[in-house]
Structure formats: structure tokens, C-alpha cells
Amino acid sequence: MEGYADLHVHTNFSDSVYSPEEVLIHAKEAGLAAVGICDHDSIGGVQEALELEDKYGVEVVPGIELSTELKNMEVHMLGYFYDWKDKHFQALLKTIQEVRVWRAELMVVKLQNLGFNISFEEVINETGSGAVGRPHIARLMLKKRYIKDYQEAFDKYLKFGMPAYVGKYEMHPKDAIAQITKLKGIPVVAHMKYSEMSQAEFEELLNAGLKGIEVYHTMHGPEENKKYMDVANKYGLIVTGGSDSHGPDEQVGSVKVQYSVSVERLKAERKSILFGSR
Ligand SMILES: [Zn+2]
Ligand SMILES: [Zn+2]
Incomplete structure (x- = not known):
């Protein structure tokens, strides 16, 4: 098929301002x-x-983005064309979400102890239907003029090592790959600019079943595009890309890949997982 696809878009079920329909x-x-x-x-x-x-006449590719940690470095794992209706997986996501709420509550308590007049209810009001997290706490702090800009909330309070930071549910990238593989989906490592790993670490992920790499991303420049395309070619990985849209700042479609290159390869991979390759 001709045309383009943006393969990394969020909705307000996580932390975008757009509903699925708006997307x-x-x-x-x-x-x-x-x-x-x-x-x-x-x-x-x-x-x-x-x-x-x-x-809307736009094909929806079912995906997920799982946050994982590799030696204190965040690695985001995308999964495509997986059995998203699986009951066990839904239960796992529910647990992850519960831990997320607990974590946000604890960060609010820490901020209260630091003297900020912030309640968890106010934070929840910032989230809409999405999953509560640090961005919502930061937005509220900005609204209340406790900080000058959004980033200050992270730099002074919410990031690792700062006084209101609380650790999160930890998953190793290999766990996320295993999870997606179990669901007969295709694991793809996201925006590697943020997760500079050694070749040995990367090859460990390949051995665990990594199938693709997000070469194109809003935060990747020409240099990264080339670098990760070389990695994709070297290991024969599926190339994907997307805007990582969370709203108008990274508009849906601002980063896109060819349907025939990315979507069709993902589909072929799913087919061979389900029916075996000949
Ligand atoms: Zn991400
Ligand atoms: Zn994302």
C-alpha cells in the first residue's frame, strides 16, 4: 500500500491532550x-x-509503549500488532497503573512536606482520563506559580535524585520484549537517542527477541536518523518512526514513515509469528 504512517502517537488514555478521535x-x-x-x-x-x-478512513495500528530501565537508563519499548485483548496483559497493565497512582500520591506527599500547597485531587484534575504522572504534577506546580517553567519541576523536585522523586515499577527491557513476544507482537525499541547503550547491551536485546528500531523520531536529527538506520541495516531490523505526539507540539504526522516499508513489514512479521514463515 502507498502512503505514510505515523507509528508513535499517544492519546489521553496516557498523557496526550488528544482523545483517540482527535488523533x-x-x-x-x-x-x-x-x-x-x-x-x-x-x-x-x-x-x-x-x-x-x-x-476516518485511517488504519489504526495497535501499539503500546512500555517503560523499562537498564542500569538507571530509561529504555522505552514499543510493541506492535500484539494480542492487546489478552486478559493477563490487561491485568499486568492494571498493576502498572496502580503502582503509578501510588507513586504520584507519594510524590505529592513529599512535595507537601517540602511546604507546597498541593493536593492529590488537584493533580488528578490535571490528568483527564489519562494515567497520572510527573507531567501532571509539574503542570499543576506551574499553574500555581511554584516554578517558572515546566522543566524546573523536574530539575528541582521530580527527577531522579531530587527531593520529591519516587522510584517506579521497574521492568528490564528484556522483560518488555518477552511480554510483547508472548502476545505475538513485534517489539521495537523507541527513540534510542535517550537510551545510549553499548553494543553488547543492544545485542542482548536482539538475543531477547528485539525485532525493530524506531529510526525516525521528533527528537532525532539527520545524524541520529543515519546512525540508527545503520544499526537497522546491520542487524536486519524493521525500521519504524513516529512523532511521539502528545498534542499540538508534536503534531500527528509531523514524523512519518512509508507504509510499504514499515507497516507492511510489521504485518508480515506478525503473520509469520501467527502462521509460521515458509
Ligand atoms: Zn517514550
Ligand atoms: Zn511515546
Whole structure:
């Protein structure tokens, strides 16, 4: 099939300001043939978007983005065309979400102890239907003028090593790969610019079943595009890319890949997982 796909888009089921329907509206406006819904630890956006697929004439690629940690470095693992309806997986996501809420509550308590007049209810009001997290706490702190800009909330209070930081549910990238593989999906490592790993570490992920790499991303420049394309070629990985849209700042479709290159290869991979390759 011809056309383009943005394979990394969030909805308000995680931390975007767009609902799944708004994502599809923007995808249609951008002329995309397909859009990959990759919410953090949630499949709600996939479900809702799939129901609207025909209305907007944009194909929805079911995805997920799992946060993992490798030696204190964050690695985000994308999964595509997996069995998103699986009950065990939904239970796991529920646990991850519960830990996330607990973590946010604890960070609010720490901020209260530091003298800030912030309640957990106020933070929840910032989240809409999405999963509560540090961005919402930061937005509230900005609204209350406790900080000058959004980033200051992280730099002074919320990031690792700062006084209101609370650790999170930890998953190794290999666990995420195993999880997606178990669901007959295709694991793809996201925006590697943020997770500089050694060749040995990367090869460990390949041995664990990594199938693709997000070469194109909003935060990747020409240098990264080339670097990760070389990695993809070296190991024969599926090449994906996307805007990582969380709203108008990284608009849906602002980063896109060719449908025939990325989506069709993902689909072929899924087919061979389900039916075996000949
Ligand atoms: Zn990410
Ligand atoms: Zn993302």
C-alpha cells in the first residue's frame, strides 16, 4: 500500500491532550494512511481508535509503549500488532497503573512536606482520563506559580535524585520484549537517542527477541536518523518512526514513515509469528 504512517502517537488514555478521535482527525488531516497508537501502559486508546477507523478512513495500528530501565537508563519499548485483548496483559497493565497512582500520591506527599500547597485531587484534575504522572504534577506546580517553567519541576523536585522523586515499577527491557513476544507482537525499541547503550547491551536485546528500531523520531536529527538506520541495516531490523505526539507540539504526522516499508513489514512479521514463515 502507498502512503505514510505515523507509528508513535499517544492519546489521553496516557498523557496526550488528544482523545483517540482527535488523533484520527489529525491523522486524516495529515493525509496519513495509518497511525500507530502507542500509549504508555494502556490499551484503551487502541480500542477506541479501532472503533473509529472506518469513520476516518485511517488504519489504526495497535501499539503500546512500555517503560523499562537498564542500569538507571530509561529504555522505552514499543510493541506492535500484539494480542492487546489478552486478559493477563490487561491485568499486568492494571498493576502498572496502580503502582503509578501510588507513586504520584507519594510524590505529592513529599512535595507537601517540602511546604507546597498541593493536593492529590488537584493533580488528578490535571490528568483527564489519562494515567497520572510527573507531567501532571509539574503542570499543576506551574499553574500555581511554584516554578517558572515546566522543566524546573523536574530539575528541582521530580527527577531522579531530587527531593520529591519516587522510584517506579521497574521492568528490564528484556522483560518488555518477552511480554510483547508472548502476545505475538513485534517489539521495537523507541527513540534510542535517550537510551545510549553499548553494543553488547543492544545485542542482548536482539538475543531477547528485539525485532525493530524506531529510526525516525521528533527528537532525532539527520545524524541520529543515519546512525540508527545503520544499526537497522546491520542487524536486519524493521525500521519504524513516529512523532511521539502528545498534542499540538508534536503534531500527528509531523514524523512519518512509508507504509510499504514499515507497516507492511510489521504485518508480515506478525503473520509469520501467527502462521509460521515458509
Ligand atoms: Zn517514550
Ligand atoms: Zn511515546
